[in-house]
Amino acid sequence: MSQTTFTLLVLAVMLAVFMVAWWRKLPNILCMLLAAVAGALAAGQGVPLRHLVEGMFMFFDLVVTILTATIFVGVVRESGALHGLIADLIRWFHKRPVLLLMLMMIVVMIPGGLTGSGTAAVLAVGPLVGSVLVGMGIPVVQAVSIVALGGIIGAFAPPVNIPAMAIANGINMPYAGFTVPLLVFSLVIGLGSALWLGARYVRRDLDVQKVLASMAAEHRQISRLQVYAPFVVVFGLIVLLRTFPELVPDAGVPIIFMLGVLVTWALSPKVQVLRVSKEMLKEALPVAGILIGVGSLVQIMALTGVRGLFVITAITLPDTWLYLFTLVGFALAGALFGSYGSGTVLGVPLMLALLDRDPVMATVGLSLMACYGSLTPPTAVVGFASQVALNHREPYSTVLRRVIWPWVVASVIGILIVIYADKLRFLVVY
Amino acid sequence: MSSQTATAVQRPGVAAGSVLVPTLILLAAIVIVALTGAEFRALYTRDPIVPGPGVTRQGWLSDYHAGLSGTPMETPVYFLEGRQPGGTILVLGGTHGNEIAGRLAAAILVENAVVEAGRVIVIPETNASALTHTAPNQGVPDYITIKTPWGERRFRHGDRLSNPLHQYPDPEAHIHYPSGSLGAGSEARNxxxxxxxxxxxTLTEQLAYAITELVRRERVDLVLDMHEARPMNPIVQALVVHERAMDVGAWTVMELQAFEGVSLRLEPSPVALRGLSHRELGDATPTMSTLAETPNIAMDYLRGPTDERLVIEGRDEFMAKAVGRPGLVYVNYEHEKGLHIDDRTGTHLSVFLGLAETLGSFYPDRAVVVRDVPRHADVVRNGVGAYLRQP
Structure with a gap:
């Protein structure tokens, strides 16, 4: 049996077991672990415990970052700082509702950018922003769609873009030089999406008090220091670390998030940090679980040669087919592995086929397409999370109909970034 | 009454069920941690190196920087000293743990070489920490086994980076000292x-400092750092030389091609590429610094099933398919022959011998004369195992 046939058979077994586990509605991490074990068995490797455990640590640092960032977002929300920030934005910009709409989009994108998780972003700020959007006159289903896209684009935005990190990690490329292109494209696509979906509905005669009242009822009146200090500390330290790395001691981004939690707690001691941390960890665990499962799956793919099969297939495809495969592949793989998994499983082999162009820009384009995979049903984690956040009970297809065009446009932008990566190299700033 | 009884009966059942599943999961986790933990822990046991007749003394790297003593970076340094005066060559194996051929070549030198003039200093496991783990997502074996005339000898596979358990966390960006040039955060462990x-x-920086100190204090004339690279990496099957070593390196490459059929590209050490041994040891000390790269398919992304056989035989059908595509693979790959460990290890040994001979030709007062080291053709003919002693 040729190596290609052998690895195709192993891949078929992995996919079959994954699909059966998925159909049986097992958690994503179990689907991936079962597929990994089945792949190893099919390849004659037995149950390679060492490989399964070792693979789980592939994204260890990222998992710690996501967990700490999610705790920070939860504590900031609990302290009332998030509420205070949004209330300030409404007071300052209510006479310019279109600008306010764009600012609300950025508010959803920020936790996504910090945590790399669109799900965490929409769950953390979706209810608040959603109520503001509805108060501005935007229909609920449009508001859900805006929040969902905010989560997706937030996950794409800097500083933390998990698919880009995974691709960079997979080809031994530093995750450096990404900030400017990610910022430019996330703002253009994010704000464009918000305007496309919401601008025609926003009321010019915005009733500030009514909108403020429509936000979550329970909130503390806190000072500006309490509102802004946590954000200043976290963003300030991250910016300082990246701007003056030789001057600022680097103890890791998780420590910065924990410092943010400490500052919030010191300024708002009534916040029950332990309780909020436990709640937020529960929210973040599924994302962590996917990353842990993907790690094991990728390790077994490398062990059995399936990863090599992906690589040889990608690097021998003609360019046109490669681009088509990329567009369709990310959309479909997102339903199976989520954006993180598809970034690793598909993104790395595709990037190896694209090494003849600027790798940073090509990775930016691939990661953009990977992030939108979190909207693909039936998994659609970010889409469903947005419905949960805004208590929207209609079928997901109603949301999908609204997000489909922004998604198509973003994917086309993604593939154009890949194609014209060299011409866009000027955006890469180290 | 019946309802109360049903409730009373049901509750313990529910409680038992709710405890049973987590308990079973916890027990399974403990068993898995114990089993895999033992396997990972076993990687801390050093591979045996059997000092051969040419070893005159053994020291430790901490002799050159006391800070390494008692750390996972501590590693043996073997001295092979000749009766006649001459130059000094330092040979580094295992700078990157997973680059097996360099480690095997260093072990063969320690176990076989006899120095007649000058001296050779060998560090077979330069980054000892890198040998205590393997990288997640690579799926590589934890050991490779070499067949020898007396049985089998096992070597750890290792990784290119120091173990994160020994140096954590990685910074956002690695800032090279003293140039300040930036790299990926994980490169801080490279x-x-x-x-x-x-x-x-950091521990890895202290390790580099100790080696630099060794080069200074022992007045090393020439450094050979033995590596392996992915066949898809443009710098493979190459000898990279600092400008001070250009003449010696160029002559060696020509002689290897002419007399042994060993083909290597000669690559000048890029001035802007900071932190690498061929650049920094040459800049920081008067030594001639060189680095050799042989191709190892098990390190490439493009590979099929990854096991000991792939690491040793270096044969892969996917690589054979890629060879036909322009600009992808930078080595001459023949599928029937593969990129065998004997070929790769033999190449390193011939590079060492070639450099030693050229050093003596160009600088007679710094000659290093060595015997009983197999050349490329010997290792290909007899296998690596023929030159490994029984521990």
């Missing part, structure tokens, strides 16, 4: 990105 090192730096 010995070959942190030269010349510093005494108060």
């Amino acid at each position: 010995l070959n990105r942190v030269y010349p090192g510093r005494p108060d730096g």
Whole structure:
């Protein structure tokens, strides 16, 4: 049996077991672990415990970052700082509702950018922003769609873009030089999406008090220091670390998030940090679980040669087919592995086929397409999370109909970034 | 009454069920942690190196920087000294743990070489920490086994970076000392990105500092750092030389091609690429610094099933398919022949011998005369195992 046939058979077994586990509605991490074990068995490797455990640590640092960032977002929300920030934005910009709409989009994108998780972003700020959007006159289903896209684009935005990190990690490329292109494209696509979906509905005669009242009822009146200090500390330290790395001691981004939690707690001691941390960890665990499962799956793919099969297939495809495969592949793989998994499983082999162009820009384009995979049903984690956040009970297809065009446009932008990566190299700033 | 009884009966059942599943999961986790933990822990046992007749003394790297003593970076240094005066060559194996051929070549030198003039200093496991783990997502074996005339000898596979358990966390970006050039955060654990090192730096920087100190104090004339690379990496099957070593390197490459059929590209050490041994050791000391790269398919992304056979035989059908595509693979790959460990290890040994001979030709007062080291053709004919002693 040729190596290609052998690895195709192993891949078929992995996919079959994954699909059966998925159909049986097992958690994503179990689907991936079962597929990994089945792949190893099919390849004659037995149950390679060492490989399964070792693979789980592939994204260890990222998992710690996501967990700490999610705790920070939860504590900031609990302290009332998030509420205070949004209330300030409404007071300052209510006479310019279109600008306010764009600012609300950025508010959803920020936790996504910090945590790399669109799900965490929409769950953390979706209810608040959603109520503001509805108060501005935007229909609920449009508001859900805006929040969902905010989560997706937030996950794409800097500083933390998990698919880009995974691709960079997979080809031994530093995750450096990404900030400017990610910022430019996330703002253009994010704000464009918000305007496309919401601008025609926003009321010019915005009733500030009514909108403020429509936000979550329970909130503390806190000072500006309490509102802004946590954000200043976290963003300030991250910016300082990246701007003056030789001057600022680097103890890791998780420590910065924990410092943010400490500052919030010191300024708002009534916040029950332990309780909020436990709640937020529960929210973040599924994302962590996917990353842990993907790690094991990728390790077994490398062990059995399936990863090599992906690589040889990608690097021998003609360019046109490669681009088509990329567009369709990310959309479909997102339903199976989520954006993180598809970034690793598909993104790395595709990037190896694209090494003849600027790798940073090509990775930016691939990661953009990977992030939108979190909207693909039936998994659609970010889409469903947005419905949960805004208590929207209609079928997901109603949301999908609204997000489909922004998604198509973003994917086309993604593939154009890949194609014209060299011409866009000027955006890469180290 | 019946309802109360049903409730009373049901509750313990529910409680038992709710405890049973988590308990079973916890027990399974403990068993898995114990089993895999033992396997990972076993990687801390050093591979045996059997000092041969040419070893005159053994020291430790901490002799050159006391800060390494008692750390996972501590590693043996073997001295092979001749009766006649001459130059000094330092040979580094295992700068990157997973680059097996360099480690095997260093072990063969320690176990076989006899120096008649000058001296050879060999560090077979330069980054000892890198040998205590393997990288997640690579799926590589934890050991490889070499067949010998007396049985089998096992070597750890290792990784290119220091163990994160020994140096954590990685910074956002690795800032090379002293140039300040930036790299990926994980490169802070890459010995070959942190030269010349510093005494108060990270463990990996201290390791680099100790090696730089050794080069200074022992007045090393020539350094050979033995590596392996992916066949899809443009710098493979190459000898990279600092400008001070250009003449010696160029002559060696020509002689290897002419007399042994060993083909290597000669690559000048890029001035802007900081932290690598061929650049920094040459800049920081008067030594002639060189680095050799042989191709190892098990390190490439493009590979099929990854096991000991792939590491040793270096044959892969996917690589054979890729060879036909322009600009992808930078080595001459013949599928029937593969990129065998004997070929790769033999190449390193011939590079060592070639450099030693050229050094003596160009600088007679710094000659290093060595015997009983197999050349490329010997290793290909007899196998690596023929030159490994029984521990």
